Amino acid sequence: MKVWFHSSSIGELNAIIPLIRKFDDKIISVFTKSAYDYAKKNFSYTPIYRYFLDNPFTLKKILSEKPDILIIAETEIWPNLILTSYKRNVKIFLVNGRISDRSFKFYKALLFFFKEIFEKFNRIYARSEDDEIKFKLLKAKDVVFFGDLKIDAVSHNVMNISREELGFNRDDFIITFGSIRGKEIEKIIKVVDYFKDFKFVIAPRHFENIEKIAYELNRRNIDWSLRVPFKPSRVVILNSFGELKSIYRISDICFIGGTLADYGGHNILESLYFNKPTIVGPYYKNIKSYVDYFKNRNTIFIVRDENEMIETIKIIRNNKNLRDNISLVCEEFFKNHIGATEKIYNDILKRII
Numbered sequence: 001m002k003v004w005f006h007s008s009s010i011g012e013l014n015a016i017i018p019l020i021r022k023f024d025d026k027i028i029s030v031f032t033k034s035a036y037d038y039a040k041k042n043f044s045y046t047p048i049y050r051y052f053l054d055n056p057f058t059l060k061k062i063l064s065e066k067p068d069i070l071i072i073a074e075t076e077i078w079p080n081l082i083l084t085s086y087k088r089n090v091k092i093f094l095v096n097g098r099i100s101d102r103s104f105k106f107y108k109a110l111l112f113f114f115k116e117i118f119e120k121f122n123r124i125y126a127r128s129e130d131d132e133i134k135f136k137l138l139k140a141k142d143v144v145f146f147g148d149l150k151i152d153a154v155s156h157n158v159m160n161i162s163r164e165e166l167g168f169n170r171d172d173f174i175i176t177f178g179s180i181r182g183k184e185i186e187k188i189i190k191v192v193d194y195f196k197d198f199k200f201v202i203a204p205r206h207f208e209n210i211e212k213i214a215y216e217l218n219r220r221n222i223d224w225s226l227r228v229p230f231k232p233s234r235v236v237i238l239n240s241f242g243e244l245k246s247i248y249r250i251s252d253i254c255f256i257g258g259t260l261a262d263y264g265g266h267n268i269l270e271s272l273y274f275n276k277p278t279i280v281g282p283y284y285k286n287i288k289s290y291v292d293y294f295k296n297r298n299t300i301f302i303v304r305d306e307n308e309m310i311e312t313i314k315i316i317r318n319n320k321n322l323r324d325n326i327s328l329v330c331e332e333f334f335k336n337h338i339g340a341t342e343k344i345y346n347d348i349l350k351r352i353i
Contacts, residue, residue: 002026003070004027006070006071007028007072008035008073009032010034013030013039014153015074015153016073018156019071019341020043022341026046027049029051032052038241054078054081067090069092069352070090071095072093074097074098075097083117093351094125095149096126097131097135100286108138115139119141123142123347125146126144126145144347146344147337147339149340151337152341154245155338166199167231172198173195173252174200175198175200175254175313176244176251177201177203177257178270179244179256180202180209181206184257184261187260189220192235195313200234201235201247202235222234245270252317254276254279256278259282260283261281265280265283266286268290276326278300280302281303281305298325299330
């Protein structure tokens, strides 16, 4: 039984890695170049393909490997991928399926076409109850909600990175800016410049933004280094794959990017898994359910701009009771929500054996 896994980015691939590891005979395809490099590093003995823009030539090559099952992650609903695989008698599952409000309107407007696409899935495992409802409104025939795979994934592939390895001391106060997008760079550098006694890690979402980050730091005469090659500095720019989650673990405060400008936000679960005070900007539509959950429990902090972020950092640093509450809420959340991978794996087995 050969299983073909398809995802888009490193984040989506990370979410399904615990599920991927449960199958021996597998193929992996991804959309982005960074995800391709990451997959090659983590699955050196597995065939890896870049499949993007529903490319028929790549699809033909992958299908020549004769997969029996196709497991698609999150939002990779490509018509040619799904219809051609279905015609080849490949069983198709969507895991951690999600639909943004914008995509829902798009699919609904073209429901005469996409209804046939959604009907081809043997089962859709929605990421949330809200996503489950949206898929059902789009006439998907079999939709369930067993939990979010990203919650399970946060505990996997944690590296033993120390503060000293980054050139920081045990007593340093460290802030990590994770998954930073282009329009956010100037804003977060202003925060770095304000807290001159703190240490920082800046992890760009896309490596092509490293040059802009370096320019803004140089413009303010702020000492910095790349992660590779490394020299001790006040600011480390992360230019390596797969380390961000492990660096959250040794941080004092984390900011999650894609939220200070209108990108929709990135994964907040990785920092919260390590009980870290976590800050986001006002643009978090992609992670709204989790932001709302933790905001209502005083565990995550929403700021409108860099000035509010500076004031919020001061409050967090000086309030031990606040930090203790964050630890309690996070520990309880993960204790109660981990387990989706095993449920989905067992359910898929029932449908293919």
